[in-house]
Amino acid sequence: MKVGCVKEIKNNEYRVGLTPDGARDFIAHGHEVYLEKGAGLGSGFPDEDYQALGVTVLDRAEEVWSKVEMMVKVKEPLEEEYPFLREGLILFTYFHLAAAPDQAETLLDHKIKAVAYETIEEEDGSLPCLAPMSQIAGRLSIQEGAKYLEKPFGGAGILLAGVPGTPKANVVILGAGAVGANACKIALGMGANVSILNRSIKKLEYLDNIFGAHVQTLVSSDSNIERVLKDADLVIGSVLVPGGATPKLIRRRHLKMMKNGAVFVDVSIDQGGCAESSRPTTHDDPIYIEEGVIHYCVTNMPGAVPRTSTIALTNATLRYGLKIADLGLEKAAIADPALAKGVNCYLGMLTNENVARATQKDYTPLELAICSK
Incomplete structure (x- = not known):
């Protein structure tokens, strides 16, 4: 799978979704990794650290968005990034859609496969990525x-x-x-x-x-x-x-x-x-x-505190990201119920019940959403 990471553009957001160590693991699993130039600098990771591992560093964010099948971020896409969204793209990041019904609508309109860190939930009720x-x-x-x-x-x-x-x-x-x-x-x-x-x-x-x-x-x-x-x-x-x-x-x-x-x-x-x-x-x-x-x-x-935050975040998210890349989102969600709970939107359908309730939108169980496609 082609996996990407771009520089966060939210106000004073210096974290990055993928560290060099994380990129190394994706590449070791046979995946291609693309990075926007300077994406890791705010967290203390220069481009050279990624390039030494085989990551392709591109000058512009839109180049990364256009090439990848899964985008790994930290924060939700902002309006400036909406033009880069396209049907079938896997977006792996924090969304917090309960407080952002308009963004939920945007993701649904673009038929994004949105996997939210904050709703990945293990059997014991723990939220490992949050x-x-x-x-x-x-x-x-x-x-x-x-x-x-x-x-x-x-x-x-x-x-x-x-x-x-x-x-x-x-x-x-x-x-x-x-x-x-x-x-x-x-x-x-x-x-x-x-x-x-x-x-x-x-x-x-x-x-x-x-x-x-x-x-x-x-x-x-x-x-x-x-x-x-x-x-x-x-x-x-x-x-x-x-x-x-x-x-x-x-x-x-x-x-x-x-x-x-x-x-x-x-x-x-x-x-x-x-x-x-x-x-x-x-x-x-x-x-x-x-x-x-x-x-x-x-x-x-x-x-x-981006250095501390990035390392702590990617320690938690990497194993789920690798599973998505290795198996594809559908098989990964079937194999891992915790990951399945993280899928908030799937090809135009809202697949998290709490998010659907909070945003007053129709809810479709993920299993039905996958089968319908």
Whole structure:
């Protein structure tokens, strides 16, 4: 199979979908690899590293798009890339279509075979291609939140750990998945008071066993959310419904109860955000203020640490990409149920039930979609 990788054009996105090590594996499996010139530079991988392995480096993105059968990316295609989409192309990347119904329509219109990292789901419910970015985003959320709590950035002027004789910051984390657990780890490490809320008692028990008395675990309910938000200095939104839209746990009325200069970091923003006041921002313009609360809603947080993020991401995605290239998407999906759940669009049909529900589009099971073609 001819496999390609182009430079990401999303705002301040420096990750790359394929490292030289990944390219080596594709070539070792007998596939051809094409790379846009400079695609890996933002992550510290020069063209020469790829060329030494037999990768064909092309000057323009459109040349790569036109040659390949599968495009491996990091982020969803932007409008500037829509002209390069064509029927039957396998696009392997993050999509987060629940929050982007217009893009879903574009993929369907172009009859793309869209395989979404974020909905590849193993039998135990784990999301192997989302997990590494969730870990990074969770850790970054505390780092960014601590920064925007500083007065020069508009915050209340609070140090997370405080110092002897002063109160520590109160950190509230909504969701105890990979993002929430990693945010909790860093917040505790920085010395803050931490409360974490989740609907699953099992997950709360797990965090209690790890962190013990250092963290306050609470069942996620309207009353508990309202109670902790009143005293919060930093709130992390880390709620996830795989492939689906994020529930709005923070209402506008809650903002009026919160402290002026408090910070809200919505890591759920890719799936629509977990607050009614959430809207996507970029690394160039990361924050806005509503009701005195600083909102940080950057949609590609891990892009700020591209070297770490690229290596972590490709460690997780490579085996699925190789399986698609080796067997073809159809046989790979039949052989691997986890990969099959990653197929969001197939030749004009929407094949992920959660995405279909969130975008209010017709759902076709992947097996039927494949058989119909």
